Amino acid sequence: MLASTHVPVMLDETLQALAVQPGGRYIDCTLGGGGHASAMLERTQPGGQLLGIEADPAALKIAAARLTPFGNSALLVNDNFVNLKNICAQHGFMPVHGILFDLGLSTIQLESRRGFSFQTDAPLDMRVSPNTELSAADIVNSLSESELANLIWRYGEEPDSRRIARMIIQSRSIETTGELVRAIEKAVPGYRGKIHPATRTFQALRIAVNHELENISSALEQAVELLGYEGRLVVISYHSLEDRIVKQFMQREARGCICPPGLPKCVCGHKPTLRIVNRKVITSSPEEIALNPRARSAKLRAAERIFTPDAPKGGSSERHERMKSESGGARSPETLMRLRVAFSSFCLS
Numbered sequence: 001m002l003a004s005t006h007v008p009v010m011l012d013e014t015l016q017a018l019a020v021q022p023g024g025r026y027i028d029c030t031l032g033g034g035g036h037a038s039a040m041l042e043r044t045q046p047g048g049q050l051l052g053i054e055a056d057p058a059a060l061k062i063a064a065a066r067l068t069p070f071g072n073s074a075l076l077v078n079d080n081f082v083n084l085k086n087i088c089a090q091h092g093f094m095p096v097h098g099i100l101f102d103l104g105l106s107t108i109q110l111e112s113r114r115g116f117s118f119q120t121d122a123p124l125d126m127r128v129s130p131n132t133e134l135s136a137a138d139i140v141n142s143l144s145e146s147e148l149a150n151l152i153w154r155y156g157e158e159p160d161s162r163r164i165a166r167m168i169i170q171s172r173s174i175e176t177t178g179e180l181v182r183a184i185e186k187a188v189p190g191y192r193g194k195i196h197p198a199t200r201t202f203q204a205l206r207i208a209v210n211h212e213l214e215n216i217s218s219a220l221e222q223a224v225e226l227l228g229y230e231g232r233l234v235v236i237s238y239h240s241l242e243d244r245i246v247k248q249f250m251q252r253e254a255r256g257c258i259c260p261p262g263l264p265k266c267v268c269g270h271k272p273t274l275r276i277v278n279r280k281v282i283t284s285s286p287e288e289i290a291l292n293p294r295a296r297s298a299k300l301r302a303a304e305r306i307f308t309p310d311a312p313k314g315g316s317s318e319r320h321e322r323m324k325s326e327s328g329g330a331r332s333p334e335t336l337m338r339l340r341v342a343f344s345s346f347c348l349s
């Protein structure tokens with residue numbers, strides 16, 4: 001399969017969850033090859049706009065070619081979504097009707113020989129953006145045994161993290177994916193698990209190299225501030241560490257008080273900023289998984305921006321009222337009901 005043929009995961013579910021509408025303004029924080037973005041742009045015409053953010057210049061180039069037909073409706077930025085608010089401020093792109101995060105890697109990275117895949121021998125790099133300071137090789141060749149074991153345990157949830165860390169230390173210096181795979185295979189010989197023994201260690205290193213979990217937490221906070229009236233936040237995650245962050249974030253933002261339990265009275269003053277759209281996480285259909293194995297681990301969560309009179313976050317209610325009227329007014333109760341009914345058909349019961 002060519003890199004440019006990355007197949008967007010849960011495309012219909014994503015479009016429904018975002019409630020994409022003509023004339024709407026959307027952000028795709030993980031543009032990849034532009035699969036989700038081009039479908040979003042199609043649905044937003046006439047008059048819609050999309051801001052696409054992508055950290056990997058190689059992926060951005062592919063997306064740019066794919067989105068050329070949309071001309072000025074697509075604004076593409078080579079940056080990290082951790083800078084989301086600044087990017088939007090620079091381009092005057094707020095408030096928005098919907099924000100998508102399709103986390104993880106695209107086929108473009110997996111086939112890039114930049115060390116993301118343990119199935120191809122390549123330099124042990126794993127940097128999504130060339131601007132990232134440390135590569136995976138820098139990490140495996142410089143941490144102590146206990147630091148490595150902790151990293152592999154924390155970000156890979158690898159039960160054999162200690163044995164793997166010990167063998168990595170004994171095998172240093174490690175410069176390629178092949179050398180790392182051989183060290184892991186020596187550490188856990190005769191492994192009979194369902195997944196390749198290098199899977200979790202590779203995940204851990206990739207997360208560490210790209211600061212993935214910190215970036216998601218920060219970007220979710222920023223996203224809520226950019227969403228306008230009934231704007232939708234949709235996140236597709238591919239492993240439990242990501243999904244836990246997204247789930248806990250949405251649950252917290254959907255609550256009022258978030259004080260630690262046991263306090264006699266609320267001191268946080270937190271007001272809900274989101275309404276959770278799908279209580280049950282949405283997963284890919286067996287048909288999609290059969291066609292696209294990457295979809296197997298995907299989990300989609302969606303939430304809708306709400307405003308309480310003195311909500312601490314978000315722009316002024318005046319700005320959101322303006323956006324409401326600019327986009328043709330709020331959706332009617334009938335439209336909303338139709339969207340919800342259509343959307344609920346994706347929820348697993």
Ligand SMILES: C[S@@+](CC[C@H](N)C(=O)[O-])C[C@H]1O[C@@H](n2cnc3c(N)ncnc32)[C@H](O)[C@@H]1O
Binds near residue numbers: 053055059080082102
């Ligand atoms: C799963 S792919 C997205 C695929 C895309 N939805 C499509 O349909 O082609 C995730 C993309 O997010 C990018 N990415 C990962 N972390 C990022 C970050 N912090 N900032 C910007 N882009 C990031 C990756 O480079 C990758 O191209």
